[in-house]
Amino acid sequence: MPRSVDIVIIGSGFAGLGMAIRLRQEGRDDFIILERAADLGGTWRDNSYPGCACDIPSYLYSYSFAQNPRWTRMFSPQREIWDYLRDCSKRYGLGPHLEYGAEVTSATWDEAAGRWLLEVMGSRPISCRVLVSGIGALHVPKIPEIAGLGSFSGTTFHSATWRHDLDLTGQRVAVVGTGASGVQVVPAIADRVKHLDVYQRTPAWILPRPDRAIRAAEHERFRRHPAALRLARNRVYWSLEARGVGFTVSARLQPVAERMARRYLERKVQDADLRARLTPTYEFGCKRALLSSDFYPAVQKPNVALVTSGIGCFTPRGIVDTSGVERPVDTVVLATGFDVSANVKHMDIVGRDGVVLNETWAHGVNAHLGIMVSGFPNLFLLLGPNTGLGHSSVVFMIESQISFVLSALRLLDGVGARAVDVRPEAQEQSVQAVQDDLVGTVWQSGCRSWYLDDTGRNISIWPRSTVRYWLRTRRLRRRDYRLDPGRSQPNRQIREGARA
C-alpha cells in the first residue's frame, strides 16, 4: 500500500536541501526528502578526495537565505561545505523529512489520480502530487574504457569514491585526469607518495586561486552586521557576472583571460618542454578554466612525472603509454569526471500516456529552462540540462529553479489545478533559444568537453547571464503551461493507512 505525501524531493545535496528549506519557509511541511545514501550532502558528501575544495568563493557558494558568517577561507574546503549543509539541515528542522537508504527506482504518472507513484528501494511505494529531482548532474562517476583496466592487480578507484582506508604514503600512484578534481588531488598527495605519475590527456587553462584565510575581524563584522556579509556576497556575484561577460556577451574578452593564464604558466614553469606540454591548444573557457596555485609547483616536484603520451593500456603491474613504456604503480586514481548525460536516466520515469523519459531523451537530453519536460506534469528537475555555468555559482541557478517550483505550487493552489505541464511548443522554443545562444560561443569552439554529449550537442551550459536565467524563472509565464483543473486524489484509505 503506497504512502501518500504532497511533495517528494529526491536527493539531499545543495538542490534538494535548498528546496526543502524554502518549502518550510513557505509553510509547506507535507514533504519528504529521499536520499539513497546514508547521509546528506550530495556531491559534497561524495567528493572527499584530498584537496577537494570549491573553486567559487564561499560567500556565493551558499544559500542567499542561509548565509554563513563563519567560513574560514575564501574558497571553502569540502569538509566545511558539507558541515554547512548539515548545519542548514539542523537549523531548518529538515531531520524528520529526511529518509536515508531510499533509492527511487521508478516514477509513474497516474493521470486519473493526478499523482506520481514512486517505487523506492528499501521502502513502500510512495504516492505524491509533486516530484522534485534534486540529484544534480555530477553524480555518476565516469570510468574510462581503457584496455586491461580490469587486469590491474593494484587498487583502482574514482576520485568521487576516495578510499580513505588506504594509506598512500610511500606508494607509487597514478592519477588519470587533470580536470577540476585532478588538479586538486595531485598537489594534495604529491608529498605523501613515493612517486606520482600524472596522466594528462588535455591540458587545462589554469589561473591562480586567490585563496586566503578569512580574518577574525571579518568574522566579527559579519556576525554583528549581516548586511556586511550580504555586501561581500553581492561583490563576488557581480564580479563573477562581469567575468561571465567574456563567456556570454563578448568573446573578445576571452583572449585577455587566456593571456593571463599563459603568463601565469610562464611564471610558474621554467622548463620549456614541460611548459609546452601544459599549454592548451583550445580557447580559454571551452573546457572549464581552473583555479589552482599549487598544481604547477606539484608537477615539478622530483617525485612527480607528467605523462602526456597517452594511455595505451593497463597491465597487472601498471600503465603502458602509447609509446610502449610501462610505468608500474600500486594505486590508480581515476579523476576522470562524471557522466552528465546520466542525470535522471537511472530511474524509469513514465509520464503521460506511458511516455518514458529516457525514450524522450534518446535523441538528446533537454528540458524547458532545464526544469520541466512536456508530458511529465508536476515533475521539476533542479540542475537539469543546460543550467550549468562556466563562470559563477550553480547555487544561484538552484535558487532560481527553487523559486520557479514555488511559483508553480502557488499557481496550482491558486487556480485549483492538480497538474501543471509545459506545452511542447514552449519547451521546443526555449530549448532552441538556448542552442541558438550557444552558437559561436567559446563552449562550441571545437574542444571536447563534458559539456557536450556524444553527438557534440551542448547539454550542460546556460549560455547567458545568470541575471537572465533569474528573470526567466522568477515566475511561470501562464501561456507556456497547460493546467489541469481539479485536485489530485490521494486515496483516502491510503492516507489513513500511511498515518497508521
Ligand code: N01
Ligand atoms: O572531471 P573533468 P572533474 N584517459 O571531466 C580526463 C566540478 N568540480 O571531476 O580533458 C585519460 O573536468 C579528462 O581528459 P580530457 C566542475 O564543474 C568542481 O575534474 O577529456 N584521461 C580530464 O582531464 C568540474 O568541471 C570542483 O582530455 C581521461 C579529466 O579526466 C566537474 O566537476 C571541483 C580519460 C576529467 O575531468 C568535473 O570535474 C571538482 C581517459 N580515458 C570538480 N577520460 C569545484 O571546485 C577522462 N580523462 C567546485
